[in-house]
Amino acid sequence: MSVLVESVTKIYRDQKALDGVSFTVNSGEIVGILGPNGAGKSTLLKIITSFLHPDGGKVWINGSIIGGNNLAIKSQIGYLPENNPLYSDLYVHEYLVYVANIYHLKAVQSRVKEIIGLTGLEPEKHKKIGVLSKGYRQRVGIAQALIHDPSVLILDEPTSGLDPSQIVEIRQLIRKISTNKTVILSTHIMQEVEALCDRIMIINHGKIVATDSPTNIKALATKKVQKVLVEFDETITRELLLKLHGVIEISSLSEKVWLIMGGDTDLRPVVFRFAVENGLTILTLNKQESSLENVFLEITKQS
Ligand SMILES: Nc1ncnc2c1ncn2[C@@H]1O[C@H](COP(=O)(O)OP(=O)(O)O)[C@@H](O)[C@H]1O
Ligand SMILES: [Mg+2]
Numbered sequence: 001m002s003v004l005v006e007s008v009t010k011i012y013r014d015q016k017a018l019d020g021v022s023f024t025v026n027s028g029e030i031v032g033i034l035g036p037n038g039a040g041k042s043t044l045l046k047i048i049t050s051f052l053h054p055d056g057g058k059v060w061i062n063g064s065i066i067g068g069n070n071l072a073i074k075s076q077i078g079y080l081p082e083n084n085p086l087y088s089d090l091y092v093h094e095y096l097v098y099v100a101n102i103y104h105l106k107a108v109q110s111r112v113k114e115i116i117g118l119t120g121l122e123p124e125k126h127k128k129i130g131v132l133s134k135g136y137r138q139r140v141g142i143a144q145a146l147i148h149d150p151s152v153l154i155l156d157e158p159t160s161g162l163d164p165s166q167i168v169e170i171r172q173l174i175r176k177i178s179t180n181k182t183v184i185l186s187t188h189i190m191q192e193v194e195a196l197c198d199r200i201m202i203i204n205h206g207k208i209v210a211t212d213s214p215t216n217i218k219a220l221a222t223k224k225v226q227k228v229l230v231e232f233d234e235t236i237t238r239e240l241l242l243k244l245h246g247v248i249e250i251s252s253l254s255e256k257v258w259l260i261m262g263g264d265t266d267l268r269p270v271v272f273r274f275a276v277e278n279g280l281t282i283l284t285l286n287k288q289e290s291s292l293e294n295v296f297l298e299i300t301k302q303s
Contacts, residue, residue: 001063002027002152002182003048008057010043010206017043018054019206027151030178032193033186035203041186042082044203045156048184049079061152075103078145082156082186084138088130092121092140095129096147103148111147119143119173135166139173146177153178155185159192171195194218209251228260228267229253231284232275244274257284 003025010018018040025031033041046052048059050066050073059066061073087095096115100108116125119139124132129140138158145153158174159167174185174196187193193200194214202210202217210217225248235255242250249261260267268287275282 001025002029002061003184004060005044005048006058006060008044008047008054008059010040010047010052011055017206018047020057021203021206021208022057023201023208023211025182025184027182028180029199030183030185030197031199031201032197033184033201033203034188034190034193035186036188039188039203040206041188041203042156043206045079045154045184045186046081049077049154050074051079051081075148076151078148078150078153080138080141080145080153080155080158082160084141086129086137086140086144089128091126091128092116092132093125095140096143099144100147105148115143115147118146118177120169133166135162135169138162138166138170142170142173142177151181153181153183155183157186157188159187159189204251210249225261225263226267227288228262228271229257229284229286229288230260230271230282231257233281233283236280240278245270 001024005024006022008018008021009016021040021044033044035041043052047054048061048066050059050070053067062076064070064073066073090098093112093116096112097108100112105111116122119142121136121139121143124136124139129137132140142155142158145155155174159170162170171192174183185193185196197214200210200212200214200217201208233256236258238250238252241247241258241260244250244260244267246262246265246267247260248263251259251261253259260271262270266287268285271285272282274280
């Protein structure tokens with residue numbers, strides 16, 4: 001197992017940006033974290049790369065727990081942050097030499113040459129970063145993330161803000177560099193994860209709400225489901241609702257209002273009996289038919 005995230009929580013002042021997130025990523029896997037803006041993707045990736053400390057929970061990279069200033073672990077991680085901050089006044093080649101020196105690499109010149117070739121930066125290597133197109137800037141960001149040959153690569157919205165042809169090129173590059181690496185990338189675009197990933201995790205409001213292969217997520221997405229909106233007169237936990245039979249997915253609109261998705265039998269009597277058995281009072285109980293695709297669109301749409 002390459003990355004192990006256990007019950008990670010992050011609170012900004014009074015806002016829970018991550019709420020008990022747990023998952024594992026195997027070596028060589030490409031996992032996509034899909035979620036709308038504000039879902040907690042960047043916060044999660046900053047914690048995995050140890051740029052941010054969690055308020056609860058733990059993260060292991062290749063079997064070692066992260067925390068403190070653990071350079072040995074940091075050297076196993078390559079990170080392309082959101083919005084790819086770069087020094088616009090440095091030349092591409094000069095910048096990559098600078099990064100290579102930060103990692104105390106031995107054969108700096110040959111490694112920089114190699115990485116420039118790999119990321120397709122040869123024609124632009126003597127230009128200032130500030131004059132590059134967004135697609136080439138993104139290549140520079142990927143090059144700096146790869147320079148020390150990390151085994152784990154973390155890419156935060158790697159194609160955001162690119163035009164369609166640049167998106168295709170950057171996806172091809174990501175595919176090329178992900179052989180023999182464990183990759184976690186984030187996006188708010190469903191097609192992005194479909195095109196690149198072995199597995200998709202959908203995150204919403206700081207919680208992982210679904211995880212499966214792109215094929216299964218897609219199959220799920222086109223399936224007819226019914227949604228039942230239920231409002232209780234008190235706070236209800238996800239754990240309690242998970243005891244309901246015939247449920248595919250549960251998401252909370254608030255601690256009292258839940259959206260329960262199930263197959264083709266009417267869920268309302270099931271929810272009603274569940275409420276009676278657990279001594280709960282229902283204030284609202286509404287049924288709507290929908291395809292799960294719409295449900296996922298709701299979950300993953302840009303806010
Ligand atoms: N430094 C911060 N201080 C306060 N709130 C923050 C900070 N960073 C992120 N947030 C909030 O945490 C939530 C998750 O943000 P983020 O992880 O950036 O989501 P995503 O990357 O999925 O768009 C958002 O509501 C955001 O406003
Ligand atoms: Mg983000």
